[in-house]
Amino acid sequence: MNADTLHSLIGHELPLASRGDSAAYSRIVGACQNSVTAIALAMVRDVHASEDIAQEAFLSAWQNIRKLHNPASFLPWLRQITRNLARDHLRGRGRQPREVEDADLAIELAADPGPNAMERLLEAERTQVAAELISALPDESREVLLLYYREGQSSQQVAALLGLSDAAVRKRLSRARGAVREELLERFAVFARASAPSVGFTTMVASALGVLAPPSIATAAVAGSAAGSGLAGKLGLGASSASGGVAGGGLMAMLERLHAPLAGNGEALAHGAQLGLQLGGVVGGIVGGVVGTYATGRVLLRHARDAQERRRVYRLLLVMTALAALVCFGLLAVLAITTGWLAPLTFALLSIGAMTWQLLRWIPREIDPMIERTRRETGYDLRRTRTYRWMLSTEAIVWSSVFLLATIVWVLHHEGRFG
Known part of the structure; x- marks a missing residue:
């Protein structure tokens, strides 16, 4: 979906959503889920946590959507909600160091070396690899690169989703390419596309809209x-x-x-x-x-x-x-x-x-x-x-x-x- 189509969709669906139309809001979620999860993932460096934060951001926006009267303000507003929630998550995680989480997992694996524990260990390893890949990038380039590979490598689309100019996006892409090895960048591209939310993400948010009605x-x-x-x-x-x-x-x-x-x-x-x-x-x-x-x-x-x-x-x-x-x-x-x-x-x-x-x-x-x-x-x-x-x-x-x-x-x- 190009930038013009995205803004047109939000301009059409947002007034309907503000009147309680959950189907209209679900269409907005589907159009914006890549950018919201990318913003959260760039900050928390954990795929599952980023999707939880993105869902919470969409639901928070749904509950407060009546307060937004200008469709052009929706994306900046949603991005700010997401960043605030990601910061809250990081503060909460800071009270429980990663070493403690790994120790708990090791104890569980020793006590019950069954399939569930093994799956958790593999998932923890994948999470660690994802965090390392994201950490290798310059701070200002993480959101841009994640979206760049998720959105068909369109700098204009990334600019529209993040509220940046096309020139700024290209500059950050260039700095990222100059800062990391080509092989690492290729691995990151595969990771970015594989970690993108699926249609199931929109379905999960839509199923919660009735419970958290505006x-x-x-x-x-x-x-x-x-x-x-x-x-x-x-x-x-x-x-x-x-x-x-x-x-x-x-x-x-x-x-x-x-x-x-x-x-x-x-x-x-x-x-x-x-x-x-x-x-x-x-x-x-x-x-x-x-x-x-x-x-x-x-x-x-x-x-x-x-x-x-x-x-x-x-x-x-x-x-x-x-x-x-x-x-x-x-x-x-x-x-x-x-x-x-x-x-x-x-x-x-x-x-x-x-x-x-x-x-x-x-x-x-x-x-x-x-x-x-x-x-x-x-x-x-x-x-x-x-x-x-x-x-x-x-x-x-x-x-x-x-x-x-x-x-x-x-x-x-x-x-x-x-x-």
């Missing part, structure tokens, strides 16, 4: 459910409805981890399960809102005198619950199809503003006549009770709007949409 899936479910429950909860117990939303989203985030094995059983099945889990979180929020709405309905129905007034209360509850569900799914859709903060925050502000205005104008017009009649006939004024203040007062409506907006802003911040 925050957008779980937090979008929480945001959508909070929207539905919070707006519905303006007619009910705000605390219970909001907790229903968060509980629904949290439950779906847990179930999402359990559905990870589906990732290997067909892309369509995995995407279908993932969508079902997201919608389940929203439903959890709406159910929480409905519970609060039902509690408020019970209070209002006590003041309804006839069938007509009862129908008015039922209509009010039905309309508000339907509107809450509409806003809930609308917010989830905006989160799913956009990046950045402007679109979801604008949608949330418009929705909250419209709903709050309607609640402050429509609710009094519908229920005040019933409450006032009860006050005149019995002396009982619902508007002076704690129940009314917590459920239907202007203060309750305003504060529930503030709580809802704060929840959505938190979600946007958690996803890194503010940059």
Whole structure:
């Protein structure tokens, strides 16, 4: 894959991946796995450790991909993640000297000279040879040479993958050729090609993506459910409805981890399960809102005198619950199809503003006549009770709007949409 094709692939697939498309991210992994493993291998000089580090780098990038808004920044960002993880590995390995590892292996081989121990010994020897080959090269040339032989000896492709100029790559190649013997360079070329990750590497990373889903899936479910429950909860117990939303989203985030094995059983099945889990979180929020709405309905129905007034209360509850569900799914859709903060925050502000205005104008017009009649006939004024203040007062409506907006802003911040 040449440099232009690589940048085109990342530019096309990264927005899809940032919205939770694991198949799109897997295609990015396949295109970048040579460079990421080469960077790690040049630092740690251990093939298996380099692949473990590369997998961790790809998964870390997947979990934080919402924080990246510019596709052109992806490769530098991924390279930095890989180098940081490799440094952490070297620091950890520094606490356990190589001599100790070799001594442990020798003891194991003496105690059990079976095939497994022998295979480990051979593998340790191959690892030692690889480390010696890499160590023989100049520090600045290791990444370049590994990629040069893995990428069909194209200096331009190496330059694109490592963020260097073609001239810089050629200079490092020249210095490496002048610093080591030709015979050693030929051995290194064979080693570089043989140690390149296979298709199985991409498959292993792809199988882990469902377990380590990007925050957008779980937090979008929480945001959508909070929207539905919070707006519905303006007619009910705000605390219970909001907790229903968060509980629904949290439950779906847990179930999402359990559905990870589906990732290997067909892309369509995995995407279908993932969508079902997201919608389940929203439903959890709406159910929480409905519970609060039902509690408020019970209070209002006590003041309804006839069938007509009862129908008015039922209509009010039905309309508000339907509107809450509409806003809930609308917010989830905006989160799913956009990046950045402007679109979801604008949608949330418009929705909250419209709903709050309607609640402050429509609710009094519908229920005040019933409450006032009860006050005149019995002396009982619902508007002076704690129940009314917590459920239907202007203060309750305003504060529930503030709580809802704060929840959505938190979600946007958690996803890194503010940059």
